[in-house]
Amino acid sequence: MNARRLANAATSLLLALLVQGAAAEVPPPGTVIDAQNMDRYAEVLFPTAQYFLRNGMTITVIPYRRWEWTKLYKEATEKFASQVRLSADGRDLQNYVAGAPFPAIDTQNDPMAAYKWIWNHEQNPAYTDNIGMGWSLELVNASGARERAMSSNFWRRMRWRGRLVIDPKPVVPHEPAVSYTEQWGPLDEPSDLKGAGVLNFRYVSPDAPDDTYMYLPSLRKVRRLSVANRSDSFWGLDIDMDSIWSFNAKIQYWSFKVLGEKQLLHPLHSGGYGRRDAWCAQPDGKSGIKAFAFCLPWELRPMVVIEATPSGYTQYAYAKRIVYIDKEWLSTSFSEGYDHGGQLWKAWYMAIDTGKAPAGDDIPDRPTWSEERMVATHGGMVDFQLNHVSKWDAPDAYLFPSFGVKHWYVDQPREWNTPENFTINFLISSGGM
Amino acid sequence: VHASTLIAAIGFSLATSGAALALVQSGPVQLEVKVGVQNTFQHAGVDRIEWVQERNELAIQGKYDFIARGRQAFGLREATLNLFYRGRYDSIFDVREVYGRRGYRRDDFRFPEGEIPRELFLDLRFTGALSALSARVGRQQIVWGEADLFRSLDVVNPLRLDQNGILGDDFADYREPLWIAKLFYSIGRLGPVDEGGLEMFYSPNSRPLTNRLVYGEEFRIKLDNPLERKNRRPTQLPFRRVRYPWELSRDGPDYGETFDQADVGFAKGDVVYLNRNDFPTATLSKQGGMAGARLLGKTFGNLDFTLNYLFKRAELPGSAVHFRDVFDPAISTNGSFNVRADQLASALAAEATLDTDGNGIPQGREALIDRCLRQNKPTFLFGSLRGNPGNAFTVCLDKVFWYPWTHIFGGTLTYNDDRFTGLIFRLEESFSTREPRNGVRPAAGVRAGQFPTADDFATNLMRETQVWRSMVGFDSLRALPWIPFTKNDPWFLTFQFLNEYYAHWDHQLGLTGSITDRMNQWNPLLTLLATGYFLNSRLKPVLAAAYDVNAAFPVFWLQAEYFVSRRWTVRAGEVLYAGSQHAESFLFLNHYTDRDTLFLRVSFLLL
Numbered sequence A: 001m002n003a004r005r006l007a008n009a010a011t012s013l014l015l016a017l018l019v020q021g022a023a024a025e026v027p028p029p030g031t032v033i034d035a036q037n038m039d040r041y042a043e044v045l046f047p048t049a050q051y052f053l054r055n056g057m058t059i060t061v062i063p064y065r066r067w068e069w070t071k072l073y074k075e076a077t078e079k080f081a082s083q084v085r086l087s088a089d090g091r092d093l094q095n096y097v098a099g100a101p102f103p104a105i106d107t108q109n110d111p112m113a114a115y116k117w118i119w120n121h122e123q124n125p126a127y128t129d130n131i132g133m134g135w136s137l138e139l140v141n142a143s144g145a146r147e148r149a150m151s152s153n154f155w156r157r158m159r160w161r162g163r164l165v166i167d168p169k170p171v172v173p174h175e176p177a178v179s180y181t182e183q184w185g186p187l188d189e190p191s192d193l194k195g196a197g198v199l200n201f202r203y204v205s206p207d208a209p210d211d212t213y214m215y216l217p218s219l220r221k222v223r224r225l226s227v228a229n230r231s232d233s234f235w236g237l238d239i240d241m242d243s244i245w246s247f248n249a250k251i252q253y254w255s256f257k258v259l260g261e262k263q264l265l266h267p268l269h270s271g272g273y274g275r276r277d278a279w280c281a282q283p284d285g286k287s288g289i290k291a292f293a294f295c296l297p298w299e300l301r302p303m304v305v306i307e308a309t310p311s312g313y314t315q316y317a318y319a320k321r322i323v324y325i326d327k328e329w330l331s332t333s334f335s336e337g338y339d340h341g342g343q344l345w346k347a348w349y350m351a352i353d354t355g356k357a358p359a360g361d362d363i364p365d366r367p368t369w370s371e372e373r374m375v376a377t378h379g380g381m382v383d384f385q386l387n388h389v390s391k392w393d394a395p396d397a398y399l400f401p402s403f404g405v406k407h408w409y410v411d412q413p414r415e416w417n418t419p420e421n422f423t424i425n426f427l428i429s430s431g432g433m
Numbered sequence B: 001v002h003a004s005t006l007i008a009a010i011g012f013s014l015a016t017s018g019a020a021l022a023l024v025q026s027g028p029v030q031l032e033v034k035v036g037v038q039n040t041f042q043h044a045g046v047d048r049i050e051w052v053q054e055r056n057e058l059a060i061q062g063k064y065d066f067i068a069r070g071r072q073a074f075g076l077r078e079a080t081l082n083l084f085y086r087g088r089y090d091s092i093f094d095v096r097e098v099y100g101r102r103g104y105r106r107d108d109f110r111f112p113e114g115e116i117p118r119e120l121f122l123d124l125r126f127t128g129a130l131s132a133l134s135a136r137v138g139r140q141q142i143v144w145g146e147a148d149l150f151r152s153l154d155v156v157n158p159l160r161l162d163q164n165g166i167l168g169d170d171f172a173d174y175r176e177p178l179w180i181a182k183l184f185y186s187i188g189r190l191g192p193v194d195e196g197g198l199e200m201f202y203s204p205n206s207r208p209l210t211n212r213l214v215y216g217e218e219f220r221i222k223l224d225n226p227l228e229r230k231n232r233r234p235t236q237l238p239f240r241r242v243r244y245p246w247e248l249s250r251d252g253p254d255y256g257e258t259f260d261q262a263d264v265g266f267a268k269g270d271v272v273y274l275n276r277n278d279f280p281t282a283t284l285s286k287q288g289g290m291a292g293a294r295l296l297g298k299t300f301g302n303l304d305f306t307l308n309y310l311f312k313r314a315e316l317p318g319s320a321v322h323f324r325d326v327f328d329p330a331i332s333t334n335g336s337f338n339v340r341a342d343q344l345a346s347a348l349a350a351e352a353t354l355d356t357d358g359n360g361i362p363q364g365r366e367a368l369i370d371r372c373l374r375q376n377k378p379t380f381l382f383g384s385l386r387g388n389p390g391n392a393f394t395v396c397l398d399k400v401f402w403y404p405w406t407h408i409f410g411g412t413l414t415y416n417d418d419r420f421t422g423l424i425f426r427l428e429e430s431f432s433t434r435e436p437r438n439g440v441r442p443a444a445g446v447r448a449g450q451f452p453t454a455d456d457f458a459t460n461l462m463r464e465t466q467v468w469r470s471m472v473g474f475d476s477l478r479a480l481p482w483i484p485f486t487k488n489d490p491w492f493l494t495f496q497f498l499n500e501y502y503a504h505w506d507h508q509l510g511l512t513g514s515i516t517d518r519m520n521q522w523n524p525l526l527t528l529l530a531t532g533y534f535l536n537s538r539l540k541p542v543l544a545a546a547y548d549v550n551a552a553f554p555v556f557w558l559q560a561e562y563f564v565s566r567r568w569t570v571r572a573g574e575v576l577y578a579g580s581q582h583a584e585s586f587l588f589l590n591h592y593t594d595r596d597t598l599f600l601r602v603s604f605l606l607l
Helices: A003-018 A038-044 A047-054 A071-083 A113-122 A288-292 A424-430 B003-017 B097-101 B226-231 B341-351 B363-373 B454-459
Strands: A059-061 A130-140 A146-159 A178-184 A197-203 A211-216 A221-225 A254-266 A297-310 A320-326 A334-338 A344-355 A373-383 A388-393 B024-026 B029-044 B048-065 B076-090 B119-126 B133-140 B178-190 B193-203 B258-263 B268-276 B290-299 B303-313 B318-321 B379-382 B393-402 B405-417 B423-438 B462-479 B490-502 B522-531 B539-548 B553-563 B568-577 B596-605
Touching: A038 A047, A038 A254, A047 A288, A047 A334, A047 A344, A113 A254, A113 A297, A113 A320, A197 A424, A211 A424, A221 A424, A221 B423, A221 B462, A254 A320, A288 A388, A424 B133, A424 B178, A424 B193, B178 B290, B268 B318, B268 B363, B318 B423, B318 B462, B341 B363, B341 B379, B363 B379, B363 B393
Parallel strands: A059 A297, B268 B393
Antiparallel strands: A130 A146, A130 A388, A146 A178, A178 A197, A197 A211, A211 A221, A254 A297, A297 A320, A320 A334, A334 A344, A344 A373, A373 A388, B024 B029, B029 B048, B029 B596, B048 B076, B076 B119, B119 B133, B133 B178, B178 B193, B193 B290, B258 B268, B290 B303, B303 B405, B318 B393, B379 B393, B405 B423, B423 B462, B462 B490, B490 B522, B522 B539, B539 B553, B553 B568, B568 B596
């Protein structure tokens, strides 16, 4: 399908999705959706899902399962939500301590509803203190051939406010105040980037830009990077920094509006942890776009659709993003970006495995949690116009289940995921050479 | 024939057999093995092309975690051994017969590296009361400063410049790792500073690498037969002769012999400088010690800063010419013949001996030539060793390399101007208290006829200066969608204005030591570089230009690296030294020496 046809189809679909009472079927559990029957279920499929279905993906529909927040997150929400205030322009969250900032949103009538959903997404309950895992990524072209691969056993993110589990909490002091820090790498491959890593600081202040540092072994030193153009892809990938985890932009630079609320299919209890066969096809150079997609179970979820428009940039590659927020999770697995010609351009997508442990009794050293947690097992960023993808496994499913694989951890003390380890010195040290 | 050839052959066989090898990454072990071949051609425009390099390289990079992540033992929470071994076999010196004839078929040229691991260090992080402390101990690189390719604060590790040109390799490949113990203490928040840290290190191994340089055809490439000096090829015609490919300058001090001309007023003669580099070459030496500290952190206005201090030897030597060994300071130097009486008597006695072997040189003078060139002792003799009929005598003088201790104070700042320009601004400033220079040799230019003067006796031609080094630059990371093949992939663009300011510069030779190289007080340089990852991360170009303002010397570096597959990488590049033919750049860029270079590298990831 060419880009224009896809864009037109996407626009039509999005409109159809948002027309209340549209006559379409809702697939019951057990339904297998594919290219042949996808039109019957168009109402519950957003454009990215349709693109994958049209190119060989199958979706097995499973029963909806409610996801409960953790006890601490619930308690914090009950305790602190009433004091949270949104600034008049929606750019700033005031008096926030922990938990969900806005647990009850009148989506239909509140003019600031979209901002509140996005702030909920920013402080969503998937994790409150820290999170991390190992991963691998591959660039795959339209013929389904792998062009380049990257991997790292060391991704980690730490929240500096809204903390509920690990001391210090709820805030780690820092000047200026930090929302979260994140380190990508050191990379294990490719060879030319082995040891490279990126450290990012997201500050709380609406006026403080992110700080990003990159360690490059070929220079043996850290460079401070300008991230003014966060919509540009990096390292030649299809991924831009603002798209990571669906919507990773600094909220203050955006305006938002609610497009509607819908039941949509979403892979939230999808299993597939550490499995390469979770993908519909392997990057063998023959499978085409089918190799972009995962063939895992999806379920109908209550979602709110938000349109995000960049307003604080002098230039931004996307004209808008459509973000699909799960109303229980408060976050999202999917977001779609449109270019300035109004064409659908790229989408972030990922499959979530939710439970007290990843699904699969045969997982060596399987991580476990006392309450249900969610981890993203597979995903990527697809370029609809070039039919190209940068897709990833977390943990590294090529390495799995070898001894060296790094499992997910969520809100669990890790000595390498503490404030003193989100430093330039640690970035250099962790890079080895 | 050689182990590295064998390894390269094995690598090639594995590659062509399609063997499915994977990155070794199991539990605490990571290992990567890579082989590569680089062929390089030097050329002067399109007139002359020389095949100057066929480098076969084996690189092994490994890591071993003694303590599993998340565990503790012996008061440590991390103990990781890092290894980087690089063996090189420059087979061109075996392949090209002309290099054999020139005497370049030597093991130190053919196997420039590989006796010991290039880098080998232990990363340690502690527990309990020492949890804010981390250490890196072993052979390593320490890179300070914000400037690229500029020796301001990035001076901890010396440069190896005898294996390749100044441009074309990764920056980390030029630095010589040293044995260093480094500590880092995380201060955290302190007053107006956040994310503060204090880094300190000591190295007993910071010996300057001037003994590794190839300077002209004389330094390191010694002419053992004194009579060959007659046939010494002119340095003024660098493109018309076969040379060592990576010599640093077309002219300079000779390890055993450097020719100059003395003018004592009523007569002229040859001068042979007997260069001596007595600096200890032992791995561990107090004389080769170096220590440094830097404080880093984030402060007002989102500024990142470092404050740096280094105490070390100057990395480039000055030299002390010992005139007193041959000349008498008690005799007036203004046009008087002031050779010491004992040296004069010895020379006269030599002239009185017979020429028993019939070569036209009295046996006594031959003995003095031997004393000068083979025994490297200060000598005065009649006649010109260069065979110059206009010169009546020859003087052989000790010239001893001199590396003074220097204190270097410096600092860096970076500022993220996200709001207005989207640029990162970088600043770097350093001040070195004492760096050696050489006075203009007493035979040149205005010094003619005054050899040596009272000042020469007093100073041995040693000069020194304070040096300020400055850099202001900016980086931009942005896509240029109008470029078809890069579209929305960002280019990393970086610009630098660099300057070296010498407090004392008059009547001094430039850093290259060349007679045509003059010292300037201000030495500005501009650089611009663009790079990025394009074509789905498979193409990494480097487009760079530099301009030395004083020497009116532009240099261009155009390179493309293509990642053919997970294992195969091809890199091709061209470095164009489009500069002045009349002056050397203070950065050692030299139109004569750094001939335009075309290189092609193919590397294969074995493991």
